Amino acid sequence: MKSALALVGITLLTGTSLVVTAASASAAPPAPTPPSLQAAADTALKTHTAAVRGSTKDAYAVYSSKTDSTGLGVTRYTRTYNGLRVYGGDLIIRTTKDGGFAGSSVGLAAPLSLDTSPAYAQSKARKAATAGFKGKVTSTGKPELFVDASSGTGRLAWETVVTGWAPDGQTPSKLHVIVDAGTGAAIGSYDEIEQVVGSGTGIYTGTVDVDATQSGSSYSLVDPSHGSGRTCDMGNRTSGTCATFTDADNVWGTGANSDRASAAVDAHYGAATTFDYFTNVHGRNGIFGNGTGVPSRVHYGSAYVNAFWDGAQMTYGDGEGNARPLVAIDVAGHEMSHGVTENVVPGGLTYSGESGGLNEATSDIFGNMVEFYADNATDPGDYDIGEKIDIFGTGEPLRYMYNPTLDGASHSCWSTSTRSVDVHYSSGVANHFFFNLAEGSGETEYGTSPLCGAASPVTGIGRDKAEKIWFRALDTYFVSNTAYVNTTTPANTARAYSLSAATDLYGLCSPEFKAVQSAWNSVNVAGTDNDDCVANNFSAAASPTSLSVDPGDSATTTLSTTVVAGEAEEVTFSATGLPAGVSVAFDPASVTAGGETTATISTTDAVGSGSYPLTLVATSPSVARTVTVTLTVNGLPGCDSSTVANLPIGDNTTIESTIVISGCEATPSTVSTVTVDIDHTWIGDLVVSLIAPDGTAYVLHNREGGSADNIKKTFPPVNLSGETANGAWKLRVQDAAAQDTGKLNSWGLTL
Structure with a gap:
């Protein structure tokens, strides 16, 4: 069921109150009736618009909704903006048993704000x-x-x-x-069109049971046990009627390619087995989720070396020379898993970049898990893709999950180039992750899985757990543009979502949770996860993390929060480490985890020029998260500036303090001056240098003075005539010996 939902049109649920008198005090009030799943999700969407990056021009429609076995409600929405469809704007609202907000998945980095009038015709x-x-x-x-x-x-x-x-x-x-x-x-x-290249006796499956429909004395390959999925013969054409296979004795195929029903047996068996796999292992009612079977077309085209899923049916070619039909069980499972993905996620995982790689990997993963589920001695389970169909004529498979680079093109380890390769090759990162999660790294009975970089070895948790984690991540968390690594929306990653799935199924910081972390690390997909194992946990991030202002002005950064585990709690904001003359205000002052606030950082004219690390703090009842934002205060217009540093100088340490010169129109002088105020009990320990914006160092004091105390002087002349005036100048103070310490109080520069 799909229903339109605009933000302004959501009706908030209203509760009732019960006044208990003395006479009725012993009677417990009736338990409130939980809201319906739809009402709870709509209310959560209305209340938590910041969490889904909602704007006033957004409207939403329910794509699907369900309650899982734990009572968690999962409602998927599509989004429009000013009446236009938003590709990548889909979102998920998760709700608790009692209708509370339990988190969201969203692909947008910020609310939409754009002109919807096209300039290009x-x-x-x-x-x-x-x-x-x-x-x-x-x-x-x-x-x-x-x-x-x-x-x-x-x-x-x-x-x-x-x-x-x-x-x-x-x-x-x-x-x-x-x-x-x-x-x-x-x-x-x-x-x-998503492609592979990218009792009967089948060519690959051997003798198996197949379900057919009897009509009088004839049988047809229409499966009454699996949604009436039918298998038909295209007659080696690409269009026209596809004739449903019929037979008089319900014994199909001979195992030889010369019998056209042999390929049909493999396809029919593959469709039924894939249907059963998703139903029995993951609780999904077939490929489409509604119990409908999948039509399978075999003997498509002439010498057609491919198979494809077109959103409604499977189609299989007969391979090179019409001698190797592409009807192997892992190929069938792979292609029909595309159908699962596109029916779970609105429009499917976007078929390009990293999300496209995850789309293909999901089909590789479930295609091989279907092969294991079939438990067929003629085609036993493995982690090769398409090994039976021999597309290359060398006996080699299309892809290898345990070491994807063996095909010569796939990525085993994530890198910045992964997002720009063909989706069949970027899939290697997730395939490798899944293999390590299920079977472990190193030598295994299925092949040797290498590690990426300096990653630690992975101990597998077994296929049963690994496949359930991956399906739940897809079913409950993935949105259309989920990626491996995401700098704009760090929470919208397969790593984060598979960790949430592992938490749901096996517990926060369980061995399974830690195995997911380890497996992603092993393919170079890093992340800041719930290492401290807080039940109701969240992360925080600021954008931007570096700000620059003139004295007396202000700047803003957005502090966003993301639910990492458990329920979304209320988060309040504060700031620490503020120098005199700097203040921070948050709007709003608190959000539910998953939301964001705008931090306005203001300065007075009295703030000295320099760079200051500010600590923004987000605190919930369960945990506090800190984010560091660097504030650079420019010098007042002119060719001189000073700052109060108040930086401790420890034994054998180096400190730096920054002054920013701006608005200086002159060339630095041959007799520029640097004024320094340092308290230190043995200045013979110190090396003091001025660092120009281009990195050039000018040594002012080099361990002179022996046991004398303190450096409080102006250093003339310093020839800075070869430097550019405007920019960040630093005073570097190095303590080069033990026992004596001190403090840089202040310093100034006149160009």
């Missing part, structure tokens, strides 16, 4: 999309104006769907082409 977008299609175009749809927020920030764009045939002439294509509606620049594209 719709007709130009359509023409460009058609011209860029590789293959034969059969039709081009009308471009849709929408908000592309797949990167976490919104921009106005046109999306055009071009339908046709890929260059091979046999693979159908529904190419979504996205261009900037302001400039016409290409943003990206993805194909809706």
Whole structure:
């Protein structure tokens, strides 16, 4: 069921109060009736708009909702902005048994704020999309104006769907082409058709039981036990009627490719086994979640070396020379798992970049778990993808989960380049993670899994636990643009969500939780997780973390909070380590974890020039989180400045204090001066240097003075004529010996 929901249109739930008199004091009040899942989610969305980066122009529609076995409510919403669809704007609201807010998943980094009037014409977008299609175009749809927020920030764009045939002439294509509606620049594209390349006797499965439907004296390959999924013969064509397989004795195939029913047995068996896997292992009612079976088309095309999922059905080619049909069980499980992903997450995990890699990895993971679930002696479970179909003619599989680099293209370890490779290759990072989580790193019976960098070895927790963690992360936490590493929305990552899933299933900081951490570390996907094992935990981050102001002015930073574990608690804000003349105000003063506040940092004219580390503190009843923001105060306009440092000088330590010169129009002099005020009981320990903005060091004091106390003097002349005046100047003080300590009180610079 889908229902429209605008922020201004949500009705808050109202409670009733009970006044207990003396006569009725012994009678317990009736327990309040929990709100319905829909009402609880709608209320949470209304109350926690900051947590989902909501704006006044946003409206929402329920995509799906359910309550899991623990009582957690999971409601997915799609989003529109000023009436336009927001790609990457989907979100999840999670609610407790009693209707309370339990957290959210969101892909936006900040509320949307953009002009929705396109400067680039719709007709130009359509023409460009058609011209860029590789293959034969059969039709081009009308471009849709929408908000592309797949990167976490919104921009106005046109999306055009071009339908046709890929260059091979046999693979159908529904190419979504996205261009900037302001400039016409290409943003990206993805194909809706997801491909592998990217009792009967089957070719790969051997003799297996298959469910068929009897009609009179004839049987047809229509499975009454699995949503009436049917298997049909395309007759080696790419279009036209697909004839459902029929048989007189209900004995299908011979295991030989020459019997067309042999490939049908594998496909029919694969569809039924995948259906059973998701139902029996994960509690999902088949691929689509509604009990409907999957149609399977075999013998598609001529010598077609591919198989694909088109959103509604499976299609299998017969391979090179029509001799190796692509109907192996892991291929079937892989492709139908695309159907699960796109029916769980609105529109699926975006099929490009890191989210596309996670999309492909999810299909690789579940495809192989289906193979293990089948427990078929003819095609036993392993962590290779497509090893039976022999696409390359070398006996090698398409991909290797235990060491993805063996295919020559996949990434085993995350790097910044992972987000820019083909999704079948960026999938390697999650595949490698999953293998290490299930089986462990190093030598295993399925292959040797290497570690990335200096990661510690991983001890596996077994397939049963690993597959449940991955499915729950997908089902309960992933949104369309979830990634491996996300700098704009750090909480929207597979690492964070799989840790939440492990917490839900096995407990916070359980061995399973720690194994997930270790497995992500092993593929170079780091994170700041719930290492302190707080039940109701959250993290905090500031953006930006560096601010620059003139004395008397102010600047702002956004302090955001993210639920890491447990329930979302109230978080209050404060600041410490403020120098004289600096103050911080928070608006709002408190939020529910998952929300954000704006910190306004103000200065007076009396604040000295320099850089100051400020500590912003977010405190809940369970834990306090700190974030450091560096505030740089510029000098007053002119060619001189000073600052009160008050920095301790410890034994054998080096300290630095900064002055920022701004608005100086003169060239530094050959006789510039530096005034220094240092308390120290043995100045022969000290080296004092002035560091110019370009890093050049000018030594002012080099361990002179022996046992004399304190340096309180002006150092002339200092020839700074080769330097640029404006910028950050530093005084560096090094204590080069033990026993005596001191303090830098203040210093000044005249250029």
